Amino acid sequence: MKQTVLLTGALGKVGRTILSNLYENYIWRLLDNRSPGEDFPHEVIVADILDSSAIVEAVKGVSSIIHLAGDPNTSASWQSVLKNNIEGTQILLEAAVNANVEKFIFASSNHAVGHYETNSTPTLPESNVHFPLDGTELPRPGNIYGVSKAFGEILGRYYHDEYGISVLCVRIGNLNGETPPVDYARGQSMWLSNRDCAHLFDRCLQSNYDYEIIYGVSNNDGNYYSLGRAKDILDYNPVDNSAEHVS
Amino acid sequence: MKQTVLLTGALGKVGRTILSNLYENYIWRLLDNRSPGEDFPHEVIVADILDSSAIVEAVKGVSSIIHLAGDPNTSASWQSVLKNNIEGTQILLEAAVNANVEKFIFASSNHAVGHYETNSTPTLPESNVHFPLDGTELPRPGNIYGVSKAFGEILGRYYHDEYGISVLCVRIGNLNGETPPVDYARGQSMWLSNRDCAHLFDRCLQSNYDYEIIYGVSNNDGNYYSLGRAKDILDYNPVDNSAEHVS
Numbered sequence A, B: 001m002k003q004t005v006l007l008t009g010a011l012g013k014v015g016r017t018i019l020s021n022l023y024e025n026y027i028w029r030l031l032d033n034r035s036p037g038e039d040f041p042h043e044v045i046v047a048d049i050l051d052s053s054a055i056v057e058a059v060k061g062v063s064s065i066i067h068l069a070g071d072p073n074t075s076a077s078w079q080s081v082l083k084n085n086i087e088g089t090q091i092l093l094e095a096a097v098n099a100n101v102e103k104f105i106f107a108s109s110n111h112a113v114g115h116y117e118t119n120s121t122p123t124l125p126e127s128n129v130h131f132p133l134d135g136t137e138l139p140r141p142g143n144i145y146g147v148s149k150a151f152g153e154i155l156g157r158y159y160h161d162e163y164g165i166s167v168l169c170v171r172i173g174n175l176n177g178e179t180p181p182v183d184y185a186r187g188q189s190m191w192l193s194n195r196d197c198a199h200l201f202d203r204c205l206q207s208n209y210d211y212e213i214i215y216g217v218s219n220n221d222g223n224y225y226s227l228g229r230a231k232d233i234l235d236y237n238p239v240d241n242s243a244e245h246v247s
Helices: A013-025 A052-059 A078-098 A110-117 A144-163 A185-189 A194-206 A228-234 B013-025 B052-059 B078-098 B110-117 B144-163 B185-189 B194-206 B228-234
Strands: A004-008 A027-032 A064-067 A103-109 A166-172 A211-216 B004-008 B027-032 B064-067 B103-109 B166-172 B211-216
Touching (some): A064 A078, A078 A103, A078 A144, A110 A166, A144 A166, A166 A194, A211 A228, B004 B013, B004 B052, B078 B144, B103 B110, B103 B144, B110 B166, B211 B228
Parallel strands (some): A004 A027, A004 A064, A064 A103, B004 B027, B004 B064, B103 B166, B166 B211
């Protein structure tokens, strides 16, 4: 039987990537605060993540949630992330445990640890070494958007510990489309190809876990995020490597 | 020359403990959202931590801040900690870096890691073993108040990395007055005596650091928080032990 999944922020880049690859595999409930354009082939619940009563309705009968909604701008203001990312995630998690949702998959970000790159040894990512960022390190957000993502990880930890809901935080790398970014070494190191992205979220929906923080990147040369935990608990097997696209 | 220090939440338990021991050592600027009663001997700026313009005034010319203001209730609601603890800390940190404040000492809490005790091996605190909670572990808040404290630690990390302000997060144990709590093993394990509390915050004001998370507890038998980092970077030397008070 197909799992029913609520996908928040369904019209964003990650949401569209997931849907274009996995639409047939799940019964989707799509939510976004924007109305879909004519290019979008699926029905969407148009509601803001801050609209508590709409969220309570949206989670009913759902077994898993992929939570992508929020301000995705890496230069987002404090006021925006406070509402859209911090409050929004709390509203959704609260609704999820009240509705006995089993899995909460949270779109965290590489920006939750962006400041490891500013004054660490070795210098990243140019050094091309395997740097031991594996999800056990304390957050060091590179911007206020990253602060809001690190907050979501901690809130998820609390909701898991307190209520038992399975929570998986994916520190998503650089989702750039079919090919890695050009002239941007950091983005190449943490590129997440479209098919690896879809495969990863599929594994998040299919696997069992308590609480986890993993990195969502392809199998790139120069990657300084560990794929170990994602491989171990999710059986994530990325097939792409930015080095094969960038000369 | 005496350092000028802003003490927020000055009328609370920690604030009064600091002032009654260290009043002569610093030039204090005291802030609280309550008016002091007749028992309180010092002048207080009565302003809410959410009153941005009052906060901007309060930080002017200050070299250090001890930030105690916030909802201290361990069963505080999300709406309360969202405003008083999360927003309040952001307003103060933003004002602090704009005013070139050098040190920000943040009252975090043992509740930021309270859930380590629920399903860890060995069981805490009854096991009486030294459990390796030393400030390098990821937060596991035991309540939504603890979530807000873990948030403050991450926000402090960001402000340090981004703007260079020294930030020290003190995960305060159980401040119970002159003697440890009775019939409460957890509180005895993490007791912070009044004089150790004052000594600790004195050391926070006198020492140099970049960004740190330390535990603020006395030298108790059965303590399962490491004092190592506080000793190393602050030269913190607690003199009290709850076991000497509890039979």
